[in-house]
Amino acid sequence: MSTRGPYRTGRRRREQLIDVAVGVFAELGYAGGSIRDIADRAGVSHSTLIKHFGSKENLLVAVLAEWDRRTVQAGLADVDGLAYFRRLPAVMAAHRHNRGLLELFTTIAAEASAPTHPAHAFIAQRYTRNLATLAGHLRSAVDAGDVAPMTDADIQTEVRLLTATLDGIGLQWLLDPSTDLEACVSAYVHRAIAAWQRA
Amino acid sequence: MSTRGPYRTGRRRREQLIDVAVGVFAELGYAGGSIRDIADRAGVSHSTLIKHFGSKENLLVAVLAEWDRRTVQAGLADVDGLAYFRRLPAVMAAHRHNRGLLELFTTIAAEASAPTHPAHAFIAQRYTRNLATLAGHLRSAVDAGDVAPMTDADIQTEVRLLTATLDGIGLQWLLDPSTDLEACVSAYVHRAIAAWQRA
Numbered sequence: 001m002s003t004r005g006p007y008r009t010g011r012r013r014r015e016q017l018i019d020v021a022v023g024v025f026a027e028l029g030y031a032g033g034s035i036r037d038i039a040d041r042a043g044v045s046h047s048t049l050i051k052h053f054g055s056k057e058n059l060l061v062a063v064l065a066e067w068d069r070r071t072v073q074a075g076l077a078d079v080d081g082l083a084y085f086r087r088l089p090a091v092m093a094a095h096r097h098n099r100g101l102l103e104l105f106t107t108i109a110a111e112a113s114a115p116t117h118p119a120h121a122f123i124a125q126r127y128t129r130n131l132a133t134l135a136g137h138l139r140s141a142v143d144a145g146d147v148a149p150m151t152d153a154d155i156q157t158e159v160r161l162l163t164a165t166l167d168g169i170g171l172q173w174l175l176d177p178s179t180d181l182e183a184c185v186s187a188y189v190h191r192a193i194a195a196w197q198r199a
Numbered sequence: 200m201s202t203r204g205p206y207r208t209g210r211r212r213r214e215q216l217i218d219v220a221v222g223v224f225a226e227l228g229y230a231g232g233s234i235r236d237i238a239d240r241a242g243v244s245h246s247t248l249i250k251h252f253g254s255k256e257n258l259l260v261a262v263l264a265e266w267d268r269r270t271v272q273a274g275l276a277d278v279d280g281l282a283y284f285r286r287l288p289a290v291m292a293a294h295r296h297n298r299g300l301l302e303l304f305t306t307i308a309a310e311a312s313a314p315t316h317p318a319h320a321f322i323a324q325r326y327t328r329n330l331a332t333l334a335g336h337l338r339s340a341v342d343a344g345d346v347a348p349m350t351d352a353d354i355q356t357e358v359r360l361l362t363a364t365l366d367g368i369g370l371q372w373l374l375d376p377s378t379d380l381e382a383c384v385s386a387y388v389h390r391a392i393a394a395w396q397r398a
Binding site for chain 2: 029030031032103106107109110111112113114116117120123124127128157160161163164165166167168169171172174175176179180183184187188191195
């Protein structure tokens with residue numbers, strides 16, 4: 001696809017600003033990171049930064065979308081079926097090096113539970129999409145005969161419980177860094193797989 | 200214990216204000232409920248309301264503490280050991296009638312994950328206390344022979360996973376009201392108890 005120069009330049013600039021914002025939130029978290037910090041580090045004015053994204057919420061959403069992309073690329077792009085679930089403890093453990101981004105995600109997901117929040121649609125769609133991805137991997141494990149047959153309703157319950165575990169253990173780790181993220185997620189995933197194989 | 204009249208009056212007034220605040224947040228949620236709404240309904244000025252609690256955060260914390268107290272009294276005061284865990288799906292289902300308070304709790308718990316947040320200590324202590332309560336009930340089930348022996352570390356992992364499930368499923372229900380809170384929590388609790396009995 002051919003795109004005009006100015007559009008491409010604007011897009012590249014936007015990606016650079018997202019990179020800076022990811023770095024600021026990774027380091028300072030949701031509470032500590034500010035639009036001002038991002039603008040300062042990127043060497044642009046506050047209003048230029050906001051103009052690129054339309055609003056503070058859109059910038060936060062762009063940061064979360066980029067974080068999702070990196071997380072998947074870093075650990076989940078090459079696995080399918082049960083192997084996908086077995087990879088999750090290591091993916092969660094990697095959040096230890098990105099505390100600020102997990103704090104950003106956890107806080108926005110909670111705040112955006114209010115239907116009037118500007119990030120509500122993004123967060124609700126993100127959950128729908130992630131649940132569908134997990135359901136696809138579980139269905140694929142069923143089809144491969146790696147686990148016992150399951151109804152769609154069973155699969156929905158399983159992927160909701162798994163997602164809840166990942167979110168909730170992440171929150172506990174943010175509140176109490178002595179929480180063993182990897183051990184907890186690993187215990188959950190192993191027990192779930194054992195139950196799926198027995199069902 | 201004898202207390203002086205003015206102290207008792209102040210305490211009673213504080214309890215009345217908390218009742219009003221619980222009602223406002225239950226109805227309007229964290230995003231929709233404001234200190235102004237609470238003051239208006241209670242027939243006091245904004246500054247009088249804040250004076251009773253010291254800060255907005257202290258008022259929110261008082262609301263959450265009262266909500267905890269009512270939740271426990273409504274469903275968990277009379278049960279011990281495995282019966283405590285079996286009661287959790289019904290307790291979670293009751294949140295359906297208090298969406299605003301679950302939104303308030305979920306949002307503040309996430310925001311307070313930042314160590315600099317004014318409610319951080321309250322939320323961190325609440326998690327420590329709730330994990331200890333759950334651990335006590337699981338230990339009591341072990342001691343009664345209702346489940347297989349477990350180490351303290353096993354019990355810690357179990358109560359962290361259970362807490363994560365309750366928090367995470369609550370968030371999913373806030374984001375998507377078609378989430379079946381009770382069925383998901385029930386599926387989790389039944390599988391956990393079966394695993395504890397087999398271990």
